[in-house]
Amino acid sequence: MQQNDKNSYDLIVITGPTATGKTRLAAELAHKLNGEIIGADSRQVYKNMDIGTGKDMVDYLVDGQQIPVHLVDKVEPGYEFNVFEFRQEFLKAFDDIRKRQKKAIMCGGSGLYIESALAGYKLFKVPEDKALRKHLNEFTHEELVEKLSELRPLHNTTDTTSRDRLIRAIEIDTFQQNLETPKAMSPDFSYIIFGLDFPRETIRQRITERLQNRLEAGMVDEIQRLLKSGLKPEKLIFYGLEYKYITLYVTGEISYDQMVGKLNTSIHQFAKRQMTWFRRMEKNGFKIHWIDGTLSNEEIINNIIDYL
Numbered sequence: 001m002q003q004n005d006k007n008s009y010d011l012i013v014i015t016g017p018t019a020t021g022k023t024r025l026a027a028e029l030a031h032k033l034n035g036e037i038i039g040a041d042s043r044q045v046y047k048n049m050d051i052g053t054g055k056d057m058v059d060y061l062v063d064g065q066q067i068p069v070h071l072v073d074k075v076e077p078g079y080e081f082n083v084f085e086f087r088q089e090f091l092k093a094f095d096d097i098r099k100r101q102k103k104a105i106m107c108g109g110s111g112l113y114i115e116s117a118l119a120g121y122k123l124f125k126v127p128e129d130k131a132l133r134k135h136l137n138e139f140t141h142e143e144l145v146e147k148l149s150e151l152r153p154l155h156n157t158t159d160t161t162s163r164d165r166l167i168r169a170i171e172i173d174t175f176q177q178n179l180e181t182p183k184a185m186s187p188d189f190s191y192i193i194f195g196l197d198f199p200r201e202t203i204r205q206r207i208t209e210r211l212q213n214r215l216e217a218g219m220v221d222e223i224q225r226l227l228k229s230g231l232k233p234e235k236l237i238f239y240g241l242e243y244k245y246i247t248l249y250v251t252g253e254i255s256y257d258q259m260v261g262k263l264n265t266s267i268h269q270f271a272k273r274q275m276t277w278f279r280r281m282e283k284n285g286f287k288i289h290w291i292d293g294t295l296s297n298e299e300i301i302n303n304i305i306d307y308l
Contacts, residue, residue: 009308010098010189014107015040015114015278016196016293017271019206024059025196025297026107031062032301033103038093039071040108040117043239045086046077048226051219052242054210070097077226078235083116090117094189111277118191118286126175136167144170162234193286194304195278196293207267215260220246241266 012035014026026037037060039045043053050057060067070093075081090106090113097104106117136144144166198206223246226236236247242263249259282288289307291300 008190009192010104011094011191012103012105013114013191013193014105015109015193017203017274018109018267019203019210019271020196020198020293022107022109022196023056025300026105027060027062027067028297029301029304030067030103030105031065035103035105036068036070036097038090038104038106039069040106040110040113042110042113044072045074045081047073047075049077049239051214051217051222078231080238083112086113087116109274111274111281115281126172129171129175132171132174133167136170141166148173192307193288195288195290197290198293202294203271204268207271208264211264211267220250223247224250241270
């Protein structure tokens with residue numbers, strides 16, 4: 001991993017848990033450094049999923065200048081974009097920005113995506129194993145969940161929402177376990193990582209306030225439009241958080257108050273999982289420079305520039 005002590009970084013990474021104002025900060029930094037942004041958010045890659053993913057495009061407008069952004073609005077909703085594809089697209093965008101002698105700034109809270117870009121792991125596109133799939137089709141849903149839990153810890157319920165996702169998850173993990181353990185390789189670029197740090201209670205308040213703002217901005221209407229466009233409820237539920245609970249509300253499975261309560265709790269839990277991932281990254285050798293998020297963006301940017 002190339003993490004220079006000082007100067008000439010090819011890539012600046014802005015990260016942190018949800019609801020910390022990463023996007024606006026990255027846009028203002030890009031404006032200052034003649035840069036462009038590469039999104040590192042597992043849901044903002046989808047078109048027409050705007051309010052629920054926090055895709056605040058107005059944040060990219062700084063002093064009348066539209067900051068270019070890559071890997072946002074990339075694929076159609078319903079498609080299952082994955083980390084393999086992210087790394088391929090990241091490298092394309094990064095090389096394009098670097099060739100044009102602009103500063104590349106990666107911004108987002110998806111630790112897996114960030115790590116895949118920086119670690120240089122050799123990622124494999126896992127092929128379909130027809131024999132394994134035929135064998136797995138003989139098991140009940142509960143037995144499949146148990147098999148997956150034997151392969152790896154179940155950090156969330158995304159892979160257990162349907163038989164197809166369960167079988168694919170088992171297929172992927174079985175394939176990966178039969179490979180040699182991937183080794184981190186140094187990418188051919190230098191980088192520096194900055195994380196926005198807030199007191200836990202402040203994060204909780206920001207999450208709750210942002211949820212109310214998004215609901216008032218028409219987040220329920222957005223999910224209804226996606227369903228009317230032909231997307232099946234299970235496809236939206238796959239994307240989790242806002243799309244999961246609002247879909248359950250719109251389809252009549254839970255009440256509005258239940259939706260708000262469950263969603264608020266789930267986003268808080270999500271923020272904790274993000275911090276757990278960042279701490280694991282640090283243990284694995286990724287240096288994250290944590291900056292007080294309660295400072296003004298101007299102060300934060302000045303702190304960042306002092307590192308460069």
